Amino acid sequence: MFRLIENVLVPEAVAELRQIAATSNFVDGRVSNPHSRVKNNQQLHEPQPAERTAQIVARALLGNREFFDVAFPKAIAPPLLARYEPGMNYGLHPDAAMMQTPNGPLRSDLSCTVFLADPASYDGGALRIMLGSGEMRFKGPPGSAIVYPSMTLHEVEPVTRGQRLVAITFIQSRIADPVERDLLYELNEVAALEGNNMAPENFSRLQAVQFNLMRRWTDHP
Numbered sequence: 001m002f003r004l005i006e007n008v009l010v011p012e013a014v015a016e017l018r019q020i021a022a023t024s025n026f027v028d029g030r031v032s033n034p035h036s037r038v039k040n041n042q043q044l045h046e047p048q049p050a051e052r053t054a055q056i057v058a059r060a061l062l063g064n065r066e067f068f069d070v071a072f073p074k075a076i077a078p079p080l081l082a083r084y085e086p087g088m089n090y091g092l093h094p095d096a097a098m099m100q101t102p103n104g105p106l107r108s109d110l111s112c113t114v115f116l117a118d119p120a121s122y123d124g125g126a127l128r129i130m131l132g133s134g135e136m137r138f139k140g141p142p143g144s145a146i147v148y149p150s151m152t153l154h155e156v157e158p159v160t161r162g163q164r165l166v167a168i169t170f171i172q173s174r175i176a177d178p179v180e181r182d183l184l185y186e187l188n189e190v191a192a193l194e195g196n197n198m199a200p201e202n203f204s205r206l207q208a209v210q211f212n213l214m215r216r217w218t219d220h221p
């Protein structure tokens, strides 16, 4: 499932994150992937602003209804700021399956980019996600988030003008299997949209299917 969710961050949060980026030190993005031969960007790497960034973005994502419905989040890696200046890119790669976080290991099921720069302020820098021989390209408005499966090959195209500023994070879902996750999302959506139009006894049967699939498919603690 690929979903662009608008207005995850309110404009004040976007402004605060831009301010953090403008006043903090960034380092080579390979600090978190030392062996990568395709990563060519910068990451915020100062404890206090990084902690504030993670708090703002994680809280906004976990408080967003659409994100919650799509991702079934169980754990989220601390979101961090990444920056791409002209000439920078992040070549085609998959995201690692397991990541260390301050709260323990996390299996990355979904990856997420929160856009912070105005798309008109930079050229290039689209997030390009491969789908077999096809592709999807995303360059969202400030405050929007693209959520996509971590198993995809994806890249950030070279920035040729301006600056691409994003927050990135990785999510462990309660439903590991992407097909099951998408099926349950669809079922829940249809039930939410049409449930009140159904006879109550039929709606109860539909709810039993929703809840019992959730029982079967979610990770057990």
Ligand SMILES: O=C(O)CCC(=O)C(=O)O
Pocket: 082, 090, 095, 113, 127, 154, 155, 156, 166, 168
């Ligand atoms: O900058 C982005 O939008 C995504 C970066 C990325 O793919 C990653 O950090 O793994």
Ligand SMILES: [Fe+2]
Pocket: 093, 094, 095, 111, 154
């Ligand atoms: Fe990635």
